[in-house]
Amino acid sequence: MVSEIITSIFGDLTPLATLIIMTVAALIMPGIQMFGKKHTVTWIIALIMVILTMAIDICLLVDGYTGYYLGVNCNPYSLMMGLLFLIVLFLVVLVSNHSIETTKSHAGAYYSLLFGATLGMLFVTTSLDLLTIFVGVELTSISSYALVSLKRRDGRASEAAVKYAIIGGLSTALTLYGISMIYGCAGTTYIPELAIAIGYEETALWAFIIGTVCMIAGYGFKIAAVPFHMWAPDVYEGSATPVSMFLATGSKKMGLAVFIQVFLFMFILSANFGTIYGEVAQYTFAIIAAITMTVGNVVAIAQTNIKRMLAYSSIAQAGYILIMMAVMTPEAGAAGMFHMFTHVFMKGGAFLIVGALICAGIGEKLSDYKGLGKRAPFLAAAMMLFLFSLAGIPPLAGFTSKFFLFASAVGVPGEASGEFIWLAFIAILNSAISLYYYARVVKAMYIEKGSSTEKVKIPAVFTLAIVICLVFVIVLGVYPDLIYGLCENAIGYLI
């Protein structure tokens, strides 16, 4: 229905619709800021752009639109992942004008970079070619380096930006090396062809494995999988909170989307041709997943800065999501995608609260949160729900998505495959560990007495954004089919 209107406007270019609007938005933002001079005007236009893109995305998704134009595949999967990135972008843009950390930077450049980064993410989800994926990832990465360094007078931000850029460069190099190895083996970078090629190509077995490992490592940096995670806490701590949120919930998901498109897709496809590559990759991912979640959770226990704690917790969450790569079944893929969505809301909500409290003049230290239950009852209650959701306590969204995810590791209906039950065990043990440091924040907020009893006032948009996240955290916990069905559909379409 609605998609017909969109088709009539964009014509052949409909698959590119969201990309086009994002590009336009990224290009006009500095101009608007230059002529308008007012932050609020820029903010409103940016917000309109995001909502417009999101509306188009949702319309196409609901109508089940599929299309192809010049290497851009528009299908339920890309639209669904795109929706995820756009939700993140929406939440970030919504609070940006009132976050004291971002208003000090140049608004035009800030929004432009945000849109540029999102454009890269959207582009990645529509590609089925290693090279175009690479280009999309680079677009996002380079925009993110600049985003991190926007708070340039802050020493921590500069350090974070430098660290991020250097490590990002290294990961880029690794990825490219991996891609070239794979190209050397298979003679193609188009993933469906690659899947067929590795089916019978045995001469270059080791080269292919090295290429795969290099790619896993390269994109592993993006999702901050252990041992490629060292940059994440510094960068999240150093950058403005909306940017940290953008990186933790958006940028990280892009890495995971790449994994889904490249490996999940390729290996499930190639399994039909009987190769051993899939198994090698499966165990690599299983080990990375196990180490990532364990290290993330264990190190998070020692953190006293909330942003760093959230950084380590999101490393751990990436570990959980990587279970889908180890298990490599469509069910696991759908469950992983669903967890990405719930993670956006719960981790995004937690970051939003940190950002809101920074606006209200409350620091990022755990000790600053003492007595918050009295000073800001709504924020404290929301934070508690987000953290409990992250810990996987029912009936919140985090529990439901973890339930689906861990269940997929246990096996497929009719047989507990046994192969990755140990991974489910480790993941569940990790959930228990994670509860400890989440509960510590709750304890600080509700049980310990703070030095001040003054009520906390936060900007209204923050409240709005937090309420949105909260609603989704609760609704998805009770009624997961709202998104899970779409995820299943998306993965089903891709595979």
Place this chain on the structure above:
Amino acid sequence: MSMILSSLIIVPLIGAIIALLMGGTREKLSKYVAIAFSAITLIISTLLMLGMFGDFEDLEEAFVWIQNSSFIINYILTVDGLSILMVFLTSLLVFLVNIFSLDEHRENNNYFYALIMAMEVGLMGVYLAADYFLFYIMWEVTLIPMYFMISWYGGPRRHYSAIKFFIYTHVASLVMLIGFFLIGYMSVEPGSAVNFSFVAIKSGIASVALGSQAIIFVLLFFGFMVKMPSVPFHTWLPDAHTEAPTEGSVLLAGVMLKMGSYGIIRICIEALPDAAAYWQWAIIAIALISIIYGAYGCIAQTDLKKMVAFSSISHMGMVMLGIGCLSEAGITFAVFQMFAHGLITAMLFMVCGMTGHKVGTREIPLLGGLAGVMPVYATFMMIAFMASLGLPGLVGFWGEFPVIYAFYEFILENNVIWMLVFCMLSLMLTAGYYLWAMQRTLFGPETKKIDLTKAHDVGHFEFAVLLVLSILVALFGVWPDAALQFLEPYANSLIVMGVI
């Protein structure tokens, strides 16, 4: 379709939300909200128990909640002879606890009552759920209110105890969750979706190899056993009880521990009878160790509340012993013991918790001769202690002795008559620690170690609550059939299913 069973969950939920919102100036009214809503719940559950709403089978409520290609998750509530007793016990104790708390004023009353009502939501859910997913959610829902109950309103070491309680039981329930995954995945045909309802899984799991069943049984059993708790995973209980406020202790010991034994019967025994038979000796061993160790631990305690906590371990061991016999008498009276222990332990924690408020300390060596100062208090304490040690004519007798009889049958059957010595030992120890504690606190010369001039006897509301409990303890003691009539059909259904 009737909504009676859902109303048992929804009414306390509404009560919890209203109580939560009554902050500030209306704080004082929150207790009346809690009392009103728990009274409605009590009335519904009593009518339900008396059969006013018709047969239990007709009350089932079933909806599909989440459905996709790999799962079918249902919202199913059922009630039968096993759960009705627990539902009644829960609604009764929550109501009585609300009344009991009237004699004391707390800061942030509204939170306190919201927590109690939220706990009732979870407890009702656990006892009524007939779907693994729903069961797990409700199981976890009880956890958070209890955590806050201990860490907001507890004693001096409350933070440590609360977090210990939280992590211990949460880890256990996560292990249980793995068990749920396995039982779900193994019980369906390849390629079809996993239906998490109790009925579907029970019919599917029977064809699974005994080895797999035995592994699942261990995972589930572990989750339930920590909650009960059984030695060696009992250490959270004394800490939690010592620090929790009296109301929290009553609910924790009275109905929350029963979740563990309820889970063992409802899930481990019903769904995995072969595995239960496989592990029978292990269950018996754990039960015996819990009974003896709990009773032995009681003797060593100097804190009255801690002593009662250890006695709970011992008595829940008795429940496990009954279950472990896997016979009709064993399971019937294990459930009766759960019910009896719920009533008795509520009294025990009320009187022992009161000691702290009334006298200023719960340390047994500091107490003495309280019977002269606080006669009403002393009477209730004696009734509670006597009921707990199994005096004939009180409800504890019907919990304990038939279980030992069932165990006696079991040891005759297996030709291990020497194991009777454990029963003797447990009876001796139980009688011993109660009488000794009573001797030291209530009788003898009045203590000089603490100031007894300020000690005052029980308040009006406390008296009323204790009186109601004493009457029930006596009533079910002389007329156990009032509760057993529900268990008979349940035990028969187990026999029909071939479980025992």
